[in-house]
Amino acid sequence: MKRNACILLICSFLLSGCWDERQYKDITIVSLIGVEGKPGDVKAQFAYPTFEDGSISYSTSKGSGKTLREARNDANHRTMEGLNIASLQVLFIAEDTAKSDIYEYIDMLYRDPRNRLGAHMAIVQGDLASYFKPSAHVGDDVATYYSNLLETAIRYTFIPDIDIQQVSTVLFAEDISLSLPYIEIEKESGIPEIAGTALFNKKEFTGETLDKKESILLNLLRKKKGSFARFSYIWKSGGEESPLTVQVVDNHKQWKISNDKIEAFYKLKLSVEEFPHVGLDKKKVIKEVEDFLSKEMTKEFNGVVKKLQEAKSDAVGFGRPVRAFHPALWGKGDWTETFAKLPISVKVKVEVLRTDILN
Amino acid sequence: MDDMVSTDSLILYIKKIFHNSSDLFVEETKWQDRTAVICYYTVMTEGAQVNLQLELIRKRASDGLIDWGETAISSVHAFSVSTLTESVSSGFVAVIFPETNLLLQIKMPKFAMRSPNEPDNEHVIRGSHDGFVEGFDANMSLIRKRLAIPDLVVQSLRIGNDTKTHINYVYIESIADEDVVADVKKRLESIKSNKVISIGQVEDYLEDSVWSPFPQFLNTERPDRVVANLLEGKIALFTDSSPTALIAPVNFFSFYESPDDYNGRVLVGSFYRLLRMLSFMTAIFLPAFYIAVIGFHSDIIPLELGKQVKLAVNDIPYRPIFEALLLELFIELIRESAIRLPTPIGQTVGIVGGLVIGNAIVSAGLVSNFMVIVVAMTAISSFVVPSWEMNMTIRIIRFPFMIAASLFGFFGIAIGTLVLFIHLMNVSSLKQPYFSPIVPFDPSRFKDVFFRSPYVRLKKQQKTFTHGEDKEGGNR
Numbered sequence: 001m002k003r004n005a006c007i008l009l010i011c012s013f014l015l016s017g018c019w020d021e022r023q024y025k026d027i028t029i030v031s032l033i034g035v036e037g038k039p040g041d042v043k044a045q046f047a048y049p050t051f052e053d054g055s056i057s058y059s060t061s062k063g064s065g066k067t068l069r070e071a072r073n074d075a076n077h078r079t080m081e082g083l084n085i086a087s088l089q090v091l092f093i094a095e096d097t098a099k100s101d102i103y104e105y106i107d108m109l110y111r112d113p114r115n116r117l118g119a120h121m122a123i124v125q126g127d128l129a130s131y132f133k134p135s136a137h138v139g140d141d142v143a144t145y146y147s148n149l150l151e152t153a154i155r156y157t158f159i160p161d162i163d164i165q166q167v168s169t170v171l172f173a174e175d176i177s178l179s180l181p182y183i184e185i186e187k188e189s190g191i192p193e194i195a196g197t198a199l200f201n202k203k204e205f206t207g208e209t210l211d212k213k214e215s216i217l218l219n220l221l222r223k224k225k226g227s228f229a230r231f232s233y234i235w236k237s238g239g240e241e242s243p244l245t246v247q248v249v250d251n252h253k254q255w256k257i258s259n260d261k262i263e264a265f266y267k268l269k270l271s272v273e274e275f276p277h278v279g280l281d282k283k284k285v286i287k288e289v290e291d292f293l294s295k296e297m298t299k300e301f302n303g304v305v306k307k308l309q310e311a312k313s314d315a316v317g318f319g320r321p322v323r324a325f326h327p328a329l330w331g332k333g334d335w336t337e338t339f340a341k342l343p344i345s346v347k348v349k350v351e352v353l354r355t356d357i358l359n
Numbered sequence: 360m361d362d363m364v365s366t367d368s369l370i371l372y373i374k375k376i377f378h379n380s381s382d383l384f385v386e387e388t389k390w391q392d393r394t395a396v397i398c399y400y401t402v403m404t405e406g407a408q409v410n411l412q413l414e415l416i417r418k419r420a421s422d423g424l425i426d427w428g429e430t431a432i433s434s435v436h437a438f439s440v441s442t443l444t445e446s447v448s449s450g451f452v453a454v455i456f457p458e459t460n461l462l463l464q465i466k467m468p469k470f471a472m473r474s475p476n477e478p479d480n481e482h483v484i485r486g487s488h489d490g491f492v493e494g495f496d497a498n499m500s501l502i503r504k505r506l507a508i509p510d511l512v513v514q515s516l517r518i519g520n521d522t523k524t525h526i527n528y529v530y531i532e533s534i535a536d537e538d539v540v541a542d543v544k545k546r547l548e549s550i551k552s553n554k555v556i557s558i559g560q561v562e563d564y565l566e567d568s569v570w571s572p573f574p575q576f577l578n579t580e581r582p583d584r585v586v587a588n589l590l591e592g593k594i595a596l597f598t599d600s601s602p603t604a605l606i607a608p609v610n611f612f613s614f615y616e617s618p619d620d621y622n623g624r625v626l627v628g629s630f631y632r633l634l635r636m637l638s639f640m641t642a643i644f645l646p647a648f649y650i651a652v653i654g655f656h657s658d659i660i661p662l663e664l665g666k667q668v669k670l671a672v673n674d675i676p677y678r679p680i681f682e683a684l685l686l687e688l689f690i691e692l693i694r695e696s697a698i699r700l701p702t703p704i705g706q707t708v709g710i711v712g713g714l715v716i717g718n719a720i721v722s723a724g725l726v727s728n729f730m731v732i733v734v735a736m737t738a739i740s741s742f743v744v745p746s747w748e749m750n751m752t753i754r755i756i757r758f759p760f761m762i763a764a765s766l767f768g769f770f771g772i773a774i775g776t777l778v779l780f781i782h783l784m785n786v787s788s789l790k791q792p793y794f795s796p797i798v799p800f801d802p803s804r805f806k807d808v809f810f811r812s813p814y815v816r817l818k819k820q821q822k823t824f825t826h827g828e829d830k831e832g833g834n835r
Contacts, residue, residue: 009774013767013770013774015770016655016770016771017766018767021768023653023672023678024653024660024672025675051669053674056666084657086658087660087662
């Protein structure tokens with residue numbers, strides 16, 4: 001018994017050993033990957049820091065191949081040390097590439113236990129190379145720039161908080177569609193910026209995107225608020241005009257699903273962040289503001305849902321309860337098709353919770 | 360005349376026994392109407408005192424008292440050569456009466472003695488600042504001063520044929536486990552060595568497993584620490600010539616307790632005790648962890664930190680294990696040299712070693728600055744332990760971990776930890792479990808081991824080891 005245990009213990013050392021060693025100085029930390037091309041002809045770009053004489057500089061390397069892994073191996077020929085994507089921060093997929101099945105490109109990421117699945121993923125508009133070397137100065141380390149850009153956007157509810165691991169979950173779900181951050185380069189300044197949300201149908205990018213405000217609304221529809229979610233309006237009442245900014249404090253949703261339609265009710269609790277017009281201490285004014293906001297927001301929420309239906313992308317996840325509790329509706333066929341035709345109405349009721357710092 | 364000859368020959372004979380040692384005093388003296396021979400080592404006895412005592416005893420004899428020789432420090436024995444040599448060697452005065460064949464022994468040895476200063480290796484902030492000295496009587500008086508109870512028992516025996524070293528063991532009869540006391544006695548008696556010089560040698564003989572890196576006896580020079588341990592039912596061993604007391608049976612966590620914990624306040628004491636436990640982890644695992652991360656698991660470094668780490672290690676020509684061993688070698692050398700040197704120079708060595716070499720070794724590109732941080736942190740952590748032996752143990756056992764980490768990464772550390780804890784659970788101190796109260800598991804004692812619970816709540820008699828159903832042990 002003791003002998004067997006000893007043999008087992010000694011054999012277990014074979015599981016790992018010096019041959020698995022990868023000295024930190026012998027690898028290149030890739031923090032940003034961009035994928036473009038089409039299936040069978042993948043072009044990938046890698047951004048990584050290089051270390052020389054005690055200072056850090058940043059460079060990029062390109063590779064191409066039939067798959068992403070081959071592209072990476074190809075890029076290895078042009079770098080000093082082996083490319084290691086275990087510290088990946090951001091993965092970019094070019095817009096045109098995403099229009100075919102994106103899983104074909106990212107499959108490799110899920111097949112190595114060392115890979116970091118907590119990285120962000122985004123769809124970029126246009127030419128990939130311009131994101132690796134933007135014409136405007138965004139700092140030497142573009143990966144950090146994009147990573148911080150996306151994290152800030154998540155805090156402000158602009159984009160869905162989704163990492164590579166969650167992407168695969170959603171990608172294979174039939175009852176919800178993927179939505180990813182959409183990045184473009186601002187024409188005038190040349191700075192890459194968050195443009196909104198890219199909508200997916202099944203595993204393919206539909207080409208339809210939501211703008212920034214619609215993206216916030218989408219996230220509220222999904223009840224996935226970041227730290228902040230702000231809206232601004234021009235409030236008009238009886239000939240008076242006033243700018244108005246509100247912040248969403250709390251968000252309740254209730255969906256009524258029947259076989260031929262979905263009615264969604266949202267109750268938003270807001271705090272007023274900006275309202276130069278005096279009189280918010282009066283109940284009457286608050287009521288007016290609430291009514292105004294309810295009307296405006298109902299209109300906007302419905303607009304977003306309409307856009308989703310046009311794109312045949314159920315990014316909100318209406319399919320989840322349908323699949324669970326309404327087999328008749330679910331059984332009508334492919335959910336994204338059913339979703340696109342289903343009458344969905346959204347009603348928003350706004351309650352002003354806080355009017356200023358003290359109240 | 361016949362007497363004179365025999366006295367002279369006796370003196371010659373005594374001188375021969377002691378090989379004509381020049382510090383031996385052998386003189387004939389008049390004792391009433393007879394002669395006597397006074398014999399003692401001048402270096403161990405004060406001559407003036409001898410005169411005073413002899414005067415006193417002479418007076419008693421001339422008064423015709425039957426027990427004229429029996430005073431608080433003197434006694435009369437039948438003369439024999441072995442009594443003579445033993446008395447004189449112990450620093451006593453021997454007065455031989457050749458006619459009556461008696462030997463008067465006066466016990467008044469004089470030894471140079473330090474004052475009971477605080478030991479250098481066990482400083483405390485609050486609490487008593489006295490420490491043991493190189494004499495058992497003085498040490499015992501320090502203990503008796505704190506424990507004015509008749510239950511405090513001292514047993515002594517002599518071991519070593521050549522050195523005749525006194526070994527004393529002290530315990531509290533009503534608290535100590537009698538089996539353990541008997542075991543100590545048995546082990547001491549079984550020491551078959553001609554030379555017993557230091558307490559460390561005795562420790563070797565008494566330990567359950569000599570090859571274990573973990574000390575099974577707590578060494579201390581502080582009376583308050585000994586008293587606290589005696590009250591927990593432990594046994595303290597002293598030699599006559601060493602200020603160090605050995606305390607057993609101890610468990611692993613005893614080494615992390617400092618008198619400061621109990622002299623200070625509850626929250627403070629608990630916090631620092633926990634901090635010390637944490638230092639065990641950092642002192643053993645930190646360099647191994649760093650080596651494993653750099654060599655195998657670089658994926659777990661956050662990117663922001665990773666860039667700095669890579670910048671630091673990129674130009675180092677050696678593997679992390681060599682970097683670590685090089686720095687550890689430096690630190691061990693600095694530490695060892697600082698101990699041997701007088702204090703002012705020792706500090707200089709510390710500064711030169713710490714600042715100058717530390718800085719130069721990084722700029723020379725031999726070692727990365729992260730490794731300096733790691734090794735420095737490890738060194739500091741190992742100095743936190745209040746016990747010197749445990750400190751050394753920790754310094755040693757981190758080397759196998761470093762090698763395991765460089766060969767097998769985290770897996771090596773995991774296997775090493777497994778082996779370490781299996782060993783800790785198997786070690787015993789005087790046949791009592793070393794890793795108690797974790798193995799055997801006794802959560803009710805956790806609060807006193809990991810924290811310092813307030814005195815007002817300590818109701819039960821605290822014992823390190825418990826036996827029997829009432830968990831009280833011994834024969835209270």
